[in-house]
Amino acid sequence: MRSITVELGERSYPIHIGSGLLRDISQHCVKAGFPLRSPLLIVSDSEVAPRYLPVVEAALRREGYAVVSHVIPAGEASKSLAVYEEVITTAIQAGLDRSSAVLALGGGVVGDLAGFVAATYMRGIGFIQIPTTILAHDSSVGGKVAVNHPLAKNMIGAFYQPSLVLYDLDTLSTLPPRQVSSGLAEVVKHGLILDRDFAYWCLEHASELLSLNTEALGYALERGCAIKAQVVSNDEREHGQRAFLNLGHTIGHAIEAVGGYGVFLHGEAIAIGMAGSALLAAKLGRERAIYEDTIAMLSALSLPMKLPAEYSEDELMEAMMHDKKFKEGKMTFIVPDSIGAVSIVNDVQPSAVREVLAQLKKEGSPW
């Protein structure tokens, strides 16, 4: 097992990464100070629960914890206020108290939803992330928790850090290929924003990553988590550098909202968005090689880069006005300066964004 710390003073917490970690969950709950007398709530989804919930429940019960589980339907549509209310109902019925914790066993949907429950139930109780997707190397770290509104992604949420991230890489072996690629979009994003060598390493090792080679994947997820942890430690509430993590998300979130949640997976939408940011970079005078190398990386990871023709540019522009970086009537984009370095560009002209959207319908591979 390897560990990385998210340094946030008194709220610092470890990310444990390794093999066979699920059965150790109870010792971590004890160490984190969750008392046996207070019930724990595990939130999982309909794909993850049949595979991994029994191990986690059994480990906790062996220790003496009272455990209740709530299984949501798998997929982005569950990141909603309606499902949030159902989970809160379970928490009340199970008698969770202020010393209880919510454990998120699943991908980013479970993590974001369960984290929002933990942040708001009785104004905040304990929270543990147990990620089971590649993408969740990103979502489980950093404390952004939320549900979606039909008009805009992650619109109802909070910053609420977990006490612990327990990342058992054995769970990743059951991920479907499309989910593998989607998760790798956020992995390469971490390279594109801050680590040039890592971005090109992802390109060189794409086939090992896609085939879930243990060594390659372990390295990639550790590096991704370390970059994320560092950014969050520097700027927890996104006053500056944390916005780098939003590369590709202005367009990506608009694609998710306009197309319907779950039509494009999050990582797929972000891949199209990162291709768009690289096109925007070229329009703003950066080298076109940034776009070409970005496309090569996304393509190697079997990610989409093309915007389907039926996506209305007007609707996408409208959705982008709800981006959390949109302030005082100005569009802000994270724009690559080179591979491994980005800038926050305020006041991007809407006409330039429209041109990018039109180009995204033409360029890239048809996927």
Ligand SMILES: NC(=O)c1ccc[n+]([C@@H]2O[C@H](COP(=O)([O-])OP(=O)(O)OC[C@H]3O[C@@H](n4cnc5c(N)ncnc54)[C@H](O)[C@@H]3O)[C@@H](O)[C@H]2O)c1
């Ligand atoms: N909070 C953050 O900082 C942050 C960062 C990135 C993404 N996100 C959010 O995360 C979400 C996407 O996360 P995701 O891609 O993990 O999606 P997800 O949670 O929907 O998981 C993807 C799919 O894989 C299945 N699955 C999960 N683990 C599995 C396993 N081990 N074996 C087999 N199937 C498994 C799930 O049931 C689901 O169908 C989006 O809502 C996105 O907005 C949040």
Ligand SMILES: O=C(O)C(=O)C[C@@H](O)[C@H](O)[C@H](O)COP(=O)(O)O
């Ligand atoms: O942790 C962050 O900060 C990120 O931006 C990570 C993103 O990958 C993630 O999708 C996040 O949920 C987006 O946040 P939002 O503030 O744009 O909703």
Ligand SMILES: [Zn+2]
């Ligand atoms: Zn993301």
